[in-house]
Amino acid sequence: MSLPTTTPRNSGDLPMRDKPRQLPFPLSIYQSAVGKKWVMAITGFILVGFVLAHMIGNLKLYLGLVEHNGALAYDTDLYAEALRELLVPIMPRLVVLWILRIGLLGALLLHIHSAYTLSRMSLASDFKYQGKRDFLAANFASRSMRVTGPIVALYLVFHLADLTLGFGIATGEFVRGDVYANVVYSLGRPVVAIGYIIANIAVAIHIYHGIWSAFQSLGINNPKYNYLRRLAAKAVAGIILVGNVSFPIAVLANIISL
């Protein structure tokens, strides 16, 4: 029988990764994982705000045709045109829209980059249990963030091709600017409609954990009001889920039709 008398010192003493050389101040925040989580939380809030506003804007689909300058027009198309003409007497047409788009794209890229690098860091730090292990607090939403995230990103690409740019999976009837008709033609295809429903469920699951997690990452914490963080996550994710899933169903059920 042999017992160890000295402890072999190996990786326990040596860092897994070296501390990076410090960049100048605002960039140095992004060099740390805690700082990356800040960026992920702030960009996440921006993106959730966009998704919520996008869903509310889409509710115009239910208004159908309205009278505009003496002629009938789809309210959704008027809304889309209004977005292009945001602040128009002050700013040229499309400029504000493009500023918003570039801002959103920047937020999205930062969100994806921080998620990617932090996932790499965590996967490298983890050592899987060889036996079974129980999860007590981690829920489906929190454990599937690295799955729902890429699903949402993929969905975004298809969605832009389908209804903004009009190529790839877009219908043959796609006409730039005829938002209402494009939506009806696209979601009239049952397979596409089901794809939208599945993707929007992934969006809601991602947002549910994301909102709660973002409060925590930003250090927004007051034990007296902390129950509101879960509540806010449930409410926003629920509203976005119900709103967004209703559109493909309404098109399939002919509630939204030409």
Add this chain to the structure above:
Amino acid sequence: MSTELNLTLQVWRQAAPDAPGSFVTYEAKNIPDDSSFLEMLDIVNEGLIDNDVEPIEFPHDCREGICGTCGVMINGRAHGQERATATCQLHMRKFSDGDTIAIEPWRAAAFPVIKDLIVDRSPMDKIIQAGGYITAPTGTGGDANDTLIPKEVAESAMDAAACIGCGACIAACPNSAGQLFTSAKLWHLNSLPQGQPERFTRTESMVDTMEQFFGACTNHGECAEACPKEISLDFIAYMNGDYIKAKIKNRSRSSQ
């Protein structure tokens, strides 16, 4: 009146850090249900020694739930199924006769197995060395109650200081992140007047050291569930807030 249990153990056996490990099944016969989990392992080890089998190496020291040495994954849960209980305070009466119990060491890339159930937790020491202290002038002690501390602040600091550094939070974390441990150690000092002079250098230095060894927090909350001292997730939020403040404050200090 104590009854006795007969159990089947599946224990992770690994001879050395680089040796291959595997689960080995042992029968644990006639275990009094008054014994603690560690005492159960003692009884099993006595049987193994009698049969000339090398006993199971497992981490333990005070056996009263305050030192943080013990800690193994029991049936897939850190410190077993009881809430707010360290392995040494887990009693066999919580199990039933005939149970199969799987015992595995803490797992994290920064926690290499030394032998069997014992892992090297020195990265946690490195985090403490990076700032888990205050610098106080020595000499005559100050008068008692010199520094007034609001009751709520003292309670909060005390809740954070309850951390025994067992590593269950890191072991339970799917990312092997050290946030709960580091934030408890930070809040213990950062919330008190004595900790203020070094608050922001401490925060930056301890977080940076933590990130050299452990993963990134994704706010699962597994750590707080696993914690034998019920350390709250709130401390992680305080740490996240302090870290960004530290980045800003330490920057202006360095430019002076």
